[in-house]
Structures are given as structure tokens and as C-alpha cells.
Amino acid sequence: MIAARGLSVELGGCRILDGIDFAAHGGCLTALAGPNGAGKSTLLKALCGILPGLMKPDPRRVAYLAQDPRAAWRLTVEEVAFLGRIPHGDRKRDPVERALAEAGVAKLASQRIDRLSGGEVRRAMLARVFATEPEVMLLDEPTADLDPRAAFAVMGLLRAVAASGRTVVVVLHAIELALRYADRLVVLDRGRIVADAAPLVALPAAAAAFGLRFGEDGLPHLLPE
Amino acid sequence: MRFLVLLLGLLFVASLMIGAAGVGLPAPVIFWQLRLPRGLLALLVGGGLGASGAALQGALRNPLADPGLLGISGTAALGAAIAFYWGLAAAFAPALPLAGLLGAGVGAIALLVFAGRAPTGPSLILAGIGLSAAAAALLAFALALAPNPYALAELTFWLLGGVADRTLLDCALAAPPILLGIALLISIGPGLDALSLGEETAASIGIPAEKTLRRVALGTALAAGAAAAVAGGVGFVGLAVPNLLRPWFGERPAALLLPSVVAGAVLLLAADMLVRIGVLVLPLNAEPPLGVLTALLGAPLLVVIARRMGR
Numbered sequence: 001m002i003a004a005r006g007l008s009v010e011l012g013g014c015r016i017l018d019g020i021d022f023a024a025h026g027g028c029l030t031a032l033a034g035p036n037g038a039g040k041s042t043l044l045k046a047l048c049g050i051l052p053g054l055m056k057p058d059p060r061r062v063a064y065l066a067q068d069p070r071a072a073w074r075l076t077v078e079e080v081a082f083l084g085r086i087p088h089g090d091r092k093r094d095p096v097e098r099a100l101a102e103a104g105v106a107k108l109a110s111q112r113i114d115r116l117s118g119g120e121v122r123r124a125m126l127a128r129v130f131a132t133e134p135e136v137m138l139l140d141e142p143t144a145d146l147d148p149r150a151a152f153a154v155m156g157l158l159r160a161v162a163a164s165g166r167t168v169v170v171v172l173h174a175i176e177l178a179l180r181y182a183d184r185l186v187v188l189d190r191g192r193i194v195a196d197a198a199p200l201v202a203l204p205a206a207a208a209a210f211g212l213r214f215g216e217d218g219l220p221h222l223l224p225e
Numbered sequence: 226m227r228f229l230v231l232l233l234g235l236l237f238v239a240s241l242m243i244g245a246a247g248v249g250l251p252a253p254v255i256f257w258q259l260r261l262p263r264g265l266l267a268l269l270v271g272g273g274l275g276a277s278g279a280a281l282q283g284a285l286r287n288p289l290a291d292p293g294l295l296g297i298s299g300t301a302a303l304g305a306a307i308a309f310y311w312g313l314a315a316a317f318a319p320a321l322p323l324a325g326l327l328g329a330g331v332g333a334i335a336l337l338v339f340a341g342r343a344p345t346g347p348s349l350i351l352a353g354i355g356l357s358a359a360a361a362a363l364l365a366f367a368l369a370l371a372p373n374p375y376a377l378a379e380l381t382f383w384l385l386g387g388v389a390d391r392t393l394l395d396c397a398l399a400a401p402p403i404l405l406g407i408a409l410l411i412s413i414g415p416g417l418d419a420l421s422l423g424e425e426t427a428a429s430i431g432i433p434a435e436k437t438l439r440r441v442a443l444g445t446a447l448a449a450g451a452a453a454a455v456a457g458g459v460g461f462v463g464l465a466v467p468n469l470l471r472p473w474f475g476e477r478p479a480a481l482l483l484p485s486v487v488a489g490a491v492l493l494l495a496a497d498m499l500v501r502i503g504v505l506v507l508p509l510n511a512e513p514p515l516g517v518l519t520a521l522l523g524a525p526l527l528v529v530i531a532r533r534m535g536r
Contacts, residue, residue, distance in 0.1 A: 050428040059431035066429075072286035072421045073476035083422060086415045086430050128422070 001025045001167055002047050002062060002136045009042055009051060016042045018191040024169045026135070029162035031182035031199065032171045033206055038188040040171045041067055044138045047169070059087035063134035067141050067171070069125040071113055077124040078109040084131030099130035102157060104150075118145035126154065136167040143177060155181040175206060175222055226474075229487045233268075236494040240264040244501055258392065265396045266388040267493045270456045273403040273448035275489020276482060278463025279470075280410040283417035283478025284441040285346045288471075288530070291464035292449035295349070295442065296356030297332045301453035302384055303360045304328020306367045309380045321383075322398045322455045329402075329450025332356055336442055343435040345424070349442060386457035386516025388497055399455040406448025407486055413440045414479030421478060459516045461523025462489050468530060496522065 003023035009016045017039045024030045032040045042051070048064040049056035063084070071080060081096045081103075100106040103123045113121050122145050129137055142158070143151040151174070159181050162168040172178045178185050178199050185202040187195040187209050195205030206222070207214040213223045241260045242249060251260060277292040284290075292298060308324035337344075339352035364384075371377035416437035419427040424434040449463065466489045467481050474484050496518045504512045 045425065048429045050425055056431070059429065062429075064426070064429035066423060066425050069426065070423060072423075073478065075421065075477055076475070079475065079477050080422075083418055083430070086419050086432070089415070125422075 002057070002138075002169070004043075004047060007043075007046055009039075009046055011042070011051075016191055017046065020191075020193060022047075022186065022193065024136070024167050026165045026167045027162060028167065028183045029159055029181060030167075030169045030184045030186060031178035032169065032186050032188060033173070033175055033178055034188035034194075034209055035211075037190075038209070039191045040188055041140050043188065044140050044169065044171060048138050057136075060132065061134055062136040062138065063087075063129045063132040065125055065129050065137070065139040065142055067144070069122070074112045074114045076110055076112055077105050077116070077120075077127065080113060080124045081105075081109075081127040081131045084128040087132055095133050096127075096131045099127045102130050103127035104153060104157075119147060119150050122146060123150070123154070130161075134166070136169070137161070138169050140171045141173060142170060143172070143174060151177060152180075175203075179203070179221070226484055226487070229484060229491060233487055233491050233494070236491060236498065237264055237268065240267065240494055240498060243498065245504065259390075262391045262393050262396050263388050263497065264494065265393075266391050266399065266455060267497045268490045269396065269399055269403045270388060270452040270459060271462060271490035271493025272486040273406060273452040273489070274459065274462040274493070275466040275485040275487070276407045276410045277445040277449040277452075278465075278489070279467040279478070279481045279485035280413065280417065280441050281445055281463070282467050283481070284413075284420060284438055285350065286420065287346075288468055289464070290350075291461070292445050293357070293460055293463070295336055295353035295445055295449075296358075296360055297329050297336065297353075297446045297450040298453040298458065299357040299360030299364070300332025300335070301325045301329040301450050302458060303364050303367070304331070305383065305454065305457070306364050306380055309376060309383070310367050310371065312372070312376075318392070319394055319398060322395050325454025326398065326402065326451055328360075329446055329454055332360065333443060333446030333450060336446065337439065340438075340442065344438045344442070345434065346438070349438055382514065383457045384516075385514035386459035386519070387500075387512075387514050388456050388493075389500075389512060389515070391455060395455050399451045402447045402451035406444045406446070406451065409440060409444035410448065411482050411486075413437055413444070414482055416440070417478035417482075457516060459493070459519055461519045461526070462492055465523045465526050466492060468526065493519070 005021055007020040008018055034040055045051050046054055048062050081099050085091055100109055103126045105123050105127055113124055143154055155177050158168050182199050185199040187202055187206045189209040194209055195202040203214050215223045241264055244260055246255050281290040282288050304327050305321055305325040308320045313320040336352050336356055340349045416432040419430045419432045420437055427434050466485045470481055470484050470488055474480050497515055500512050500515055500518055
């Protein structure tokens, strides 16, 4: 599990998070949603301790995937996955190969990431997180560049990872993915948690935070004003 | 890698066998006082510059970074120039490398202070450029005030860089900081790898960028600073070596560190061999300075990289 109590974060004199009480538990896929600037990414960074002045959890236990994961060098997919072993200080093959297979990039292992599509790069970066074999995964929009099929595949995978007892916290912009896959939807608005419940229950609060209506023709979803 | 080590061995033996006194095992006095210090120093200086270049490029995530960029080579040269200027070098031979080492050390401290408490890539580069500019200005000042034309000529020639006419004492002075610097730079391999995914990811992996950058600055100051202190301005080795190796060893920064040490030594030994052979076969009345040769070899490489980037 991972938790924060009374968490407030100010960056450049601007209060981004305001007294957040948050906990995510093993076996649960938690989705974070909210308008741009609500503080979702900041909450994720605070949880993994990469903001100044916060406690840093053990990097073998907590792994983080940044919103815009890029590699400075033309690494191969396998080299990227091996970076996930740095916290353990080893270069074990087994967890890396499992991670490549789980992320669906085993066939691309020797490909250079500058020659892959955005979605394939995103999955290579996900393989790096899996290779760490962490207890807690904090993922900032892991489905951002993925087509619907790949997005479903990744979310299905994260569901399975969560079901195996690990803690998965995902920032999602696609609210329908949260509705379909998450066990719990936490809605942030202007640095505060405005809803924390089962996705269907939290949907009205999410709609309000976005300034949208929500409808129920078939599957519940957000509608334009 | 095996090929590089083999090449290094061959070149080192060749550097002991070939020189102005002819080809073959030379007289003991030539071996101990000329050939061996020269070969060893090329090995040390090339290895130190290669490691510094690979680590800096990895840390700054930029294939154009070079140890000269951080200004440590500049402050080392300034230290040596001051030793020349006050006549210390003439009075006491080891004063020259010692003053160079002192200059490199002062430069390293200044760099770490200038770059701030939590250095970032840009802050380190800016601090380095500032330091080089200050060192270059003071060096020009020292040149302008040179006590006599002879000192001016000697200083200028030293600044062009080279490993000829050094002694085993120079090797002994330079070896500890260079080897320590190389060891430090190689030990930060995981930090460099982590940084290749960005500063936030590196921090989440448990190796914050500022920790890696501080160690790179220190390791470079030791390795490249000591190299400049004994060999003067030998440029382009740190810039060229990692770029030459990437097609073969891949681009993962840690995977380039050790090969860059070996290849840097290979490159410098090879360049020094060219210098010696050049004076034997070309109508020159003196050896061309080593720094001139490495710059002449390095400049076309920059053009090739520029053309590849601009495509």
C-alpha cells in the first residue's frame, strides 16, 4: 500500500495540493481523474517522493512511470527494460523477460525505441516498471499514446497486476477506461479530493469537476454541456 | 572490447619501440626517460579524457559534451601558465604538473560552487562556460605579461598539448588523480543510465540527477583536470571517443564508460605514434604538437556529426 496524510504541496508559490488524505491498497486498481491542473501528476510524484522535501520510498518497492517518458539515447527496448533493475543493483534476465512479455513488447526486444511508434515506446517504458517487480506502481497516463485496442490491453494487464495483490495507481484522462477497469476512482479538483468511491459512484463528481454532464445511454459516460 | 584491448596492447608496445632514436628496443636511458613515460602518459591521459567524455555526455544527455566544456582543462592550463610565468617551472620541474593539478582542483571547487546546491545539466554547462571564459581571459593576460619571448614560446607550445619529454615523475603525479577519476566515473554508470530516462524517472529509481552530476563534475575534474595538468591542451578526445563507439557498443551510457577509457588511450597512443612517425617521414624540423593532431582529427568528426544531425 501507499499513503499520504494531510499532504500539501506548493510549487513556485502556487498551492498544487491542499491537505490530501490518500491511501491505495494492494489488490486494488485506483484511477486518478480530474481536469488539467487538478494536481493528479503532482499527487503521483509526491507519493513516489520525487518532489523536494518529501520522504522517498524504497525504489525497489515503489516504481513510477512519468507522464512523458522519453529516452535521451537510442536505447533498445530490452535496454530500457533493464533500467528497471537499477534499484535492485542487478541485471537479472528473468524479471526483464517476463516484463517484456507482460508489456507485449517481447518481439521488439532488440529494436531501438527511436524506430518505434508512440504506443510501442509507452509499452517499453511500462516494461521498465514491470521489470522492477515493485509492490506499488504509480503510472501517469500509461495509455496516453495507445490506440483503443492497446489501451484496453494495458488496462487489462494492470487489472491483472492489481488482482495479484499489488497496488496500482493510474492517472487516467479517458474516464471510460476508469469506468471499465478501475476498482476505485479518485477525483481531484484544484488540489483537493472531491470524490473517492467506486467509479460509477464517483462519476457525477467527476462530471461536475470537469464542468460536464453525464449520461447513461448504455454505458455511463461524460457528455458535453 | 577485446579488439580494443588488443589494439591498446599493440600500440603501447609499438610506442615503446618506435621513436626518433629509431625502430626497435632502444637504449635503457631512452626507454626509461623518454619512451616509457611518453607511452604511459598517453595511456593515462587518453583513458582519463575518454572516461570524462563518456560520463559527461551521459550525464548531460548530450553527445556534444566534452571535458573542456566544464572549464577544468582551462583552469589547469592557467595553473601551469602561472608556474611558467613566475619561473617556478624552470626552478623546480615538478612545479608545472603540480600547479596544473592545483588549477584543476581550484577549478573543480569553483565549478561545484557555481553550479549550485542541486546542479542541473544547464547549470553545470553555464558554470563551466563561465569558468572557461575566466580561465581563458586570465591565461591571455599571463601570455601578454610573459617575462620574455622564450617563456612565451615555451608556454604556447605547452598549451598546444603533448606527452613528449615528460618524466616518470610526471606520470606518478598524474596517475593517482586520473585513475581515481576514472574509477569514480565508472562507478556512476547506473546513475547515468537512470538519467537517460529523464531527471524525474532517475529520482524515482533512487538516483537523483544532482547526485550523478556532482560526481561527474568531480570525476571529470580529477581525470580530465590531471590530464590537462600534465599534457596541456589535448582536445577532442573526450568529445570524439564516445561518438566513435556508439555504433558498436550501443548508446546506453554505462555500457560506453569502460570502452571509452580503452578507446581514449588507443586514440591518444595512435595520435602520438602519428606525431612521431610524422617527424620521421615528413620534412618537419620538429614534432607537430599532439593537441594539433587530435584537433585536426577531431574537427572532421564534428563536421560528420553535424551533417548527420542536419539531415
